[in-house]
Structures are given as structure tokens and as C-alpha cells.
Amino acid sequence: MEDVMHGGNHEVHHHVVELSVWPLITAIGAFMIPISFMTAFSWGLSSIGIVLAGVAIVVLIVGLFGWLNEVHAKKEDAGLSKIAIIVFIVSEVALFGGLFGGYLYAMLFTDIWPPVNTPAGVPPIGLAVLMTIFLLSSSFTMHNAEEKLTHGDMGGFKSWLTFTTILGTLFIAFMAYEWHHLISGNFTVRTNEYGTFFYTITGFHGSHVIVGLVMQVFLMILASGNKIGKGRQTMAKVTGLYWHFVDIIWLLVMSLIYIVPSIKAGQ
Amino acid sequence: MTTAQPTGFKSWLFTTDHKKIGIMYLVTSLVFFVVGLLLAFVMRTEQLDITKKVIIDADLYSTAFTIHGAAMVLFWMIPVLTGFFANYMIPLMIGAHDVAFPRLNALSYWLYVMAGLIAVMALILPGRLDTGWTGYPPYSIVGPSNTAFYVFAVHLLGASSIAGAVNFITTIITLRAPGMKWGRLNLTVWGLFGGFIIQLVGVPVLAAAVTLLLFDKYLGTSFYDGTKGGSPILYEHLFWFYAHPAVYVVALPVFGIVSDIISTFARKKVYGYTSMAIAIMIITVVGFETWVHHLYVAGTLNWTRVVFMWGTIAIGVPTGIKTFNWLATLHKGSIELTTPMLHALGFISLFTIGGVTGIANGLLGLDIQIHDTQWVVAHFHYVLAISMSMLCMGGIYYWFPKFTGKMYNEKLGKIAFWITLIGAMIAFLPQHTLGLDGIPRRYWKLPAKYAPEMRIAVIFSYITIAGFLMTLYNFVHSAIKGEKAPANPWNSKSLEWQIPSPPPFYNFEKIPTITEGPYEYGKPAEEPAKSH
Numbered sequence: 001m002e003d004v005m006h007g008g009n010h011e012v013h014h015h016v017v018e019l020s021v022w023p024l025i026t027a028i029g030a031f032m033i034p035i036s037f038m039t040a041f042s043w044g045l046s047s048i049g050i051v052l053a054g055v056a057i058v059v060l061i062v063g064l065f066g067w068l069n070e071v072h073a074k075k076e077d078a079g080l081s082k083i084a085i086i087v088f089i090v091s092e093v094a095l096f097g098g099l100f101g102g103y104l105y106a107m108l109f110t111d112i113w114p115p116v117n118t119p120a121g122v123p124p125i126g127l128a129v130l131m132t133i134f135l136l137s138s139s140f141t142m143h144n145a146e147e148k149l150t151h152g153d154m155g156g157f158k159s160w161l162t163f164t165t166i167l168g169t170l171f172i173a174f175m176a177y178e179w180h181h182l183i184s185g186n187f188t189v190r191t192n193e194y195g196t197f198f199y200t201i202t203g204f205h206g207s208h209v210i211v212g213l214v215m216q217v218f219l220m221i222l223a224s225g226n227k228i229g230k231g232r233q234t235m236a237k238v239t240g241l242y243w244h245f246v247d248i249i250w251l252l253v254m255s256l257i258y259i260v261p262s263i264k265a266g267q
Numbered sequence: 268m269t270t271a272q273p274t275g276f277k278s279w280l281f282t283t284d285h286k287k288i289g290i291m292y293l294v295t296s297l298v299f300f301v302v303g304l305l306l307a308f309v310m311r312t313e314q315l316d317i318t319k320k321v322i323i324d325a326d327l328y329s330t331a332f333t334i335h336g337a338a339m340v341l342f343w344m345i346p347v348l349t350g351f352f353a354n355y356m357i358p359l360m361i362g363a364h365d366v367a368f369p370r371l372n373a374l375s376y377w378l379y380v381m382a383g384l385i386a387v388m389a390l391i392l393p394g395r396l397d398t399g400w401t402g403y404p405p406y407s408i409v410g411p412s413n414t415a416f417y418v419f420a421v422h423l424l425g426a427s428s429i430a431g432a433v434n435f436i437t438t439i440i441t442l443r444a445p446g447m448k449w450g451r452l453n454l455t456v457w458g459l460f461g462g463f464i465i466q467l468v469g470v471p472v473l474a475a476a477v478t479l480l481l482f483d484k485y486l487g488t489s490f491y492d493g494t495k496g497g498s499p500i501l502y503e504h505l506f507w508f509y510a511h512p513a514v515y516v517v518a519l520p521v522f523g524i525v526s527d528i529i530s531t532f533a534r535k536k537v538y539g540y541t542s543m544a545i546a547i548m549i550i551t552v553v554g555f556e557t558w559v560h561h562l563y564v565a566g567t568l569n570w571t572r573v574v575f576m577w578g579t580i581a582i583g584v585p586t587g588i589k590t591f592n593w594l595a596t597l598h599k600g601s602i603e604l605t606t607p608m609l610h611a612l613g614f615i616s617l618f619t620i621g622g623v624t625g626i627a628n629g630l631l632g633l634d635i636q637i638h639d640t641q642w643v644v645a646h647f648h649y650v651l652a653i654s655m656s657m658l659c660m661g662g663i664y665y666w667f668p669k670f671t672g673k674m675y676n677e678k679l680g681k682i683a684f685w686i687t688l689i690g691a692m693i694a695f696l697p698q699h700t701l702g703l704d705g706i707p708r709r710y711w712k713l714p715a716k717y718a719p720e721m722r723i724a725v726i727f728s729y730i731t732i733a734g735f736l737m738t739l740y741n742f743v744h745s746a747i748k749g750e751k752a753p754a755n756p757w758n759s760k761s762l763e764w765q766i767p768s769p770p771p772f773y774n775f776e777k778i779p780t781i782t783e784g785p786y787e788y789g790k791p792a793e794e795p796a797k798s799h
Contacts, residue, residue: 019282038415
């Protein structure tokens with residue numbers, strides 16, 4: 001292909017992939033998740049549903065892992081993913097925009113916010129401040145990791161990446177603790193509108209943090225196998241951009257879900 | 268090219284070639300179109316006698332209109348445009364070997380198929396979906412139908428759409444051939460670009476809306492439950508934030524295809540190319556300022572109703588610009604009334620009728636009378652459903668020689684077109700009167716005094732369906748037995764026609780350098796358009 005791929009600056013070295021089994025396998029895994037859910041919940045066959053869900057997750061992981069492996073088996077790095085992740089983040093912004101829009105709608109059309117039956121000490125602002133510190137500093141460590149990679153310092157890259165992963169994991173651990181603490185304090189999704197939105201939005205955000213952590217682990221595996229480096233840093237850039245985005249969304253979660261209700265409750 | 272093209276069923280199942288994925292999108296979406304047509308046939312037959320049961324009872328009728336709507340909008344029109352036309356045409360029109368992410372492209376297709384399987388399950392399995400394609404709570408939460416079918420079909424389809432949007436937006440930004448400036452893109456590419464932006468921003472909100480529906484049903488949350496402090500109106504806001512712009516996901520690529528067809532067969536440059544591209548982008552943005560018109564009578568703040576009324580009416584301006592530009596392109600053109608051209612002109616006629624009734628719908632005062640009535644059904648079948656399905660057929664005819672390498676049957680194509688158009692012009696005309704009388708949509712049986720109107724509607728809907736089926740027969744028959752097509756049967760100047768029919772595996776031997784736009788007619792025909 002190289003000989004025909006001549007041309008000006010617009011030219012991207014783009015190799016046509018012919019066949020790949022992984023997209024179909026991934027799609028089958030994605031299809032089995034709703035089927036398992038419906039088997040358990042709609043048709044009342046819980047045990048079969050759980051088995052199906054397990055199989056679905058295995059199929060999905062095999063599909064995605066095989067896919068990523070195939071992509072990174074190649075030597076060259078077209079760098080298109082950098083554009084793609086920015087485009088994708090636009091859609092993620094819309095997703096959180098919809099959720100926050102719903103939250104503001106509920107807040108504006110409810111006389112007292114959080115509603116009167118919200119237990120005392122909710123939202124737990126102290127914990128949230130700690131979690132904010134973890135996540136904000138993880139954005140800095142991620143930035144450092146990217147800087148090291150740009151300068152070809154693989155050792156530095158791996159250390160800063162590890163710090164990032166640890167901070168992100170701490171965030172998730174504290175979130176799990178917070179949920180456990182609140183649920184045992186009788187604040188659940190069923191308590192009121194605030195509970196409904198609190199768990200949904202923090203849950204959506206938390207799941208995005210987990211996706212970011214999985215990307216970091218994958219990045220570490222690639223770094224250990226020398227599959228990324230100074231000339232091939234697209235995956236690191238993609239992971240970094242996504243991580244910063246997750247961080248920014250947390251600031252919105254912090255302001256709207258924790259601080260605003262605290263101020264209103266204190267009035 | 269050294270690599271041989273893979274063959275056999277594996278070459279389809281595991282393909283990442285944008286042309287094969289495009290063909291698979293076309294075939295699958297046409298299957299759903301036929302499903303939608305059959306359900307339309309059953310529903311209209313039910314109204315042959317508006318006093319007693321003909322084929323299906325009231326419950327099954329509700330499932331029929333639910334799946335008819337979902338199949339036609341979500342599984343036929345959006346996929347044929349953002350799946351087939353985008354896949355097949357964008358790389359050829361921008362001068363690329365394939366899309367930016369070929370595997371992701373295959374995943375988009377397979378997720379669409381999986382969503383389709385769930386939609387079919389919703390039609391036949393117990394807990395049949397009968398919420399309407401909108402899935403409004405509280406009925407979707409407390410009613411007997413299995414809302415999970417709906418939610419998961421939307422999830423899988425949504426994942427497919429977002430992956431597609433990311434893929435094609437990246438493709439259009441990064442893989443344009445040297446010299447392919449934004450001002451030299453086909454309007455089809457511009458339309459699809461606008462459509463993908465809407466998908467990218469709108470679909471996640473719909474996905475969130477239906478996820479919350481699932482939480483309400485199975486986790487006991489109270490997003491939409493008025494008895495626990497939630498609001499069903501919130502669902503309507505989130506749903507229509509996507510679902511109204513979704514019509515522009517269909518409309519913008521359609522506008523682009525119309526421009527391409529008209530330019531080719533009038534042998535004239537598209538009049539006001541820049542204003543056409545700008546109008547597409549304006550609709551992309553203003554499309555998100557219209558959704559509250561679906562909630563005029565549901566209960567929203569008064570000022571939002573006024574603001575969104577103006578948004579709704581404002582969208583008529585860029586749309587009007589496009590219509591007048593098409594007419595100006597035709598003016599003094601050397602018009603050739605081929606089958607695709609007839610479809611484009613038929614589209615403009617139907618679309619204009621529906622567009623005018625759309626302005627009426629958007630008017631707050633008038634809409635309070637006609638909201639959720641047969642009028643609305645008439646409006647969107649003119650402006651969207653039939654007109655744009657017809658134009659999709661025109662687009663398939665137009666590029667048929669390119670993607671099959673065969674010529675379609677021109678005579679049968681024209682006959683089928685006229686039958687479809689005659690049916691479509693009248694099939695929904697009576698519904699306007701019914702709507703003005705306040706007769707609601709989605710009713711199984713209607714008052715006996717409307718029997719004559721309904722008989723006209725039934726007969727002409729049969730004619731429309733027959734016309735479409737003839738078109739489909741033409742496609743299948745010509746794909747198998749058609750004459751071999753030349754590379755550029757229309758003498759088009761556009762890039763996709765400058766390569767062999769069907770295109771070789773890698774599309775272009777060499778990535779071409781582009782020196783002019785796709786509509787440069789009025790120059791000597793023998794001058795090669797844009798190879799170097």
C-alpha cells in the first residue's frame with residue numbers, strides 16, 4: 001500500500017482492514033446483556049438470567065480484548081483516535097447534560113430541595129471534598145504521565161500512570177463506602193426525587209471513572225509490552241482526554257448534587 | 268492492489284469494508300421497511316370497516332402502530348441514510364479508501380441488527396410492546412407491556428448510532444482527499460455530516476431518558492412517577508430533545524441527496540451551494556430549539572411554549588431556502604426525467620405539502636385543537652414518512668448502477684413511481700379533515716360518519732404500498748438480471764462516478780487530488796472531472 005499512499009499533508013496513512021471477527025463477537029455480547037436482564041426480570045427465570053449475564057460479560061470482554069489486540073498488533077499509528085475521542089466526548093457531554101437537565105427540572109419544580117424526608121447529613125459534603133481532591137490530583141498526575149511519554153521517558157510515564165490509577169481507585173473505593181454508608185442510613189433511590197437523582201448521577205459518573213481506570217490498565221499493559229512510546233502515543237492521549245473529561249464532570253456533580261443542596265438545606 | 272478480495276459468506280459476516288457494510292445496511296433496512304409496510308397494510312385494512320373487528324383486535328392494533336413507527340423511523344429511514352448512503356457514499360465522495368475506523372463500522376451494523384432482533388421480539392413475544400414508539404410513562408412503567416424491549420432496543424441502536432456518528436464525523440474531518448475542501452463536498456456529505464452531529468448530541472439524551480424509564484420500572488426510582496414527586500413530563504422533554512431532531516437526521520441527508528440528483532439531471536450547478544450548506548448547519552442547530560412543540564398541551568411553562576413556537580417556525584426558513592434553491596437549480600436546466608429525478612421532484616411536492624401543514628402544527632393556538640389528532644398523522648406522513656421514503660428509493664435508483672454495477676429497469680421504475688405518488692398524494696388527505704374535527708390518532712375504530720373518508724384513505728394507502736413493492740421488485744430483479752452499467756451512466760461530475768461500477772475493493776488506485784466541486788456542469792463533457 002505504501003507506494004500508492006503518496007500525496008500532500010492531508011494524506012493519512014490509512015490501511016484498509018479486510019476481515020475481523022471481533023466486531024460481530026462484541027455485538028453478540030452486547031445483545032446478550034439485555035436478553036439476560038429480560039430473562040431474569042421480565043420472564044422471572046433469575047438463575048438462567050444470571051448465567052446468561054455471566055456468559056454475556058465473558059463474550060463482551062473476549063470481543064473487546066481481541067479487538068484491541070488486533071489494533072495494537074500493527075506497527076503504525078494513524079492518530080485518528082485523537083479526533084474521535086473528542087467527538088465521542090461531545091456525546092458524553094450530551095449524556096450528562098440530559099441527566100443534569102432532568103435534575104435541574106426536578107429541583108426547580110420541587111418546593112423544598114432536597115425534599116423534606118431527606119435524612120440529616122445528606123449529602124455528605126466532607127467525603128465529597130476528599131473525593132474531589134483525589135480526582136483533581138489524578139488529572140495532574142495523568143498530565144505528568146503524558147508529558148513524560150512525549151519526552152520518551154517510559155519509566156516516568158509508568159510511575160505517573162500508576163499514581164493516577166491509584167488515585168482513581170481510591171475515588172471509587174470512597175464512593176462505594178459513601179453509598180454503603182448512605183444506604184444503611186436509610187437514604188436510597190426510593191427515598192425521594194433527590195435520592196433517585198443522587199444515585200443515578202453519581203452512579204453514571206462512577207461508571208465512567210471505572211471505564212477510565214480500565215483504559216489506564218490497558219495502557220499499562222501496552223506500555224509493558226513496549227507497544228506505545230514516543231512515536232505512538234495516541235492511546236495515551238485518548239486515555240488522558242477521557243480522564244480529564246471525567247474529572248470535569250465530577251466538578252459539576254460536586255456543585256449540583258452536593259454543594260447546591262447543602263446550601264439550600266442550610267437556608 | 269496486491270491483496271485479493273475475500274469471498275464467501277465469511278467475507279460478509281466478518282467484513283470491515285465500508286461498501287459491503289453499506290449493502291448489508293441497505294438489505295436489512297429494506298427488510299424493516301417491508302415489515303413497516305405490512306403493518307401499515309394490516310392497520311389500514313382494519314379501518315376498511317370502522318364498526319367491527321376485521322383482522323386484529325384493539326390490543327394488537329396498539330402493538331401494530333408501535334412497531335410500525337419504530338420500524339419505519341428507527342430501523343428503516345435512519346439506518347438507510349446514516350447506514351447505507353453514508354457508508355457507501357462518504358468514502359467515495361471524499362476520496363478515501365474506507366472510513367476512519369472500519370471495525371467500529373462493522374460493530375455499528377451488528378448492533379443495529381441486534382436491536383432489530385429485539386424489536387422483532389417485541390412484536391411477537393408475550394408482554395408485547397404497545398406503548399407507541401414514544402414509550403411515554405406512566406403507561407410504559409405501570410402498564411402490561413414489557414418496556415425492557417423498548418429500552419434495550421434503544422440502547423443497542425443508540426450505541427450503534429453514536430459509534431457511527433463518531434466514525435463518520437472523524438472520517439469527514441480527517442480523510443478528505445488532497446484538495447477536497449469543505450466547499451467542494453457533495454451536499455449529500457454535508458447533509459449526513461449535519462445528521463451525524465444531531466445523532467451525536469441527541470441519542471445520548473434519549474438513551475438517558477429510557478434508562479431512567481427502566482430504573483423506574485425495575486428499581487423503584489421516581490423520575491417519572493408523579494405519585495412520588497417525579498414528573499412524566501420530564502420524560503417527554505428528554506425524549507423529544509432527541510426525537511424531534513431525529514427527523515432532521517432523516518431530512519438533512521435527504522436534502523443532500525435531492526440536491527445531488529437534481530444537479531445531475533438538470534445538468535446545472537446546484538444554485539446557492541454555500542447557502543445550501545449553511546442551511547443544513549442552521550437546521551442542525553435550530554433543530555434542537557423545537558422540541559417543546561410536542562408538549563404544547565402536556566403542561567410546560569408558558570414562555571417556553573412561545574420560545575419554541577418561534578424556533579419551530581424559524582426552521583421553515585432554512586428549509587424554504589433549500590426548496591427555492593432546488594427550483595432555481597431546475598430553472599433553465601437541461602432536465603432529464605429519469606426515475607431518480609422523478610423521485611426527487613415527487614419528494615419536493617409531497618414535502619412542501621407536509622411542510623406547510625407543519626407550520627400550522629407549530630402555531631401554539633392552532634395546535635391546541637389539532638394536537639395528537641389525525642391531522643398530525645397526515646402531517647408527518649407527507650413531510651417525513653412517505654416523501655422521504657420515496658426519496659430514499661430515488662437515491663437507491665440514482666446510485667444503483669454504482670453499487671450493483673447493473674442498470675435498473677427504467678420503465679418499471681417510472682410506473683412504480685407514478686403509482687406511489689398518486690397513492691401518497693391522497694392516502695393521508697382525508698386525515699386532515701378528521702384531525703380538524705378533533706379525531707385522535709392511534710384509535711382502533713372511528714365514529715361511523717367517517718367511513719367514506721376512511722375508505723379513500725384505505726384504498727390509496729394500498730396503492731402507495733403497491734407502488735413501493737413494485738420499486739422493491741425492480742431493485743431485486745435488476746440487481747440479479749439488470750444490464751451491465753457503465754462507470755458513469757449519468758455523466759455526473761461527482762467523484763463517486765469517476766471510478767468503475769461497482770468500485771474496486773480499495774475504491775481508488777491512487778488517492779485523487781481534487782481541483783473543483785462536484786457540480787461543475789457547463790464545461791466540455793470530455794474533460795475528465797478530477798483525476799490527475
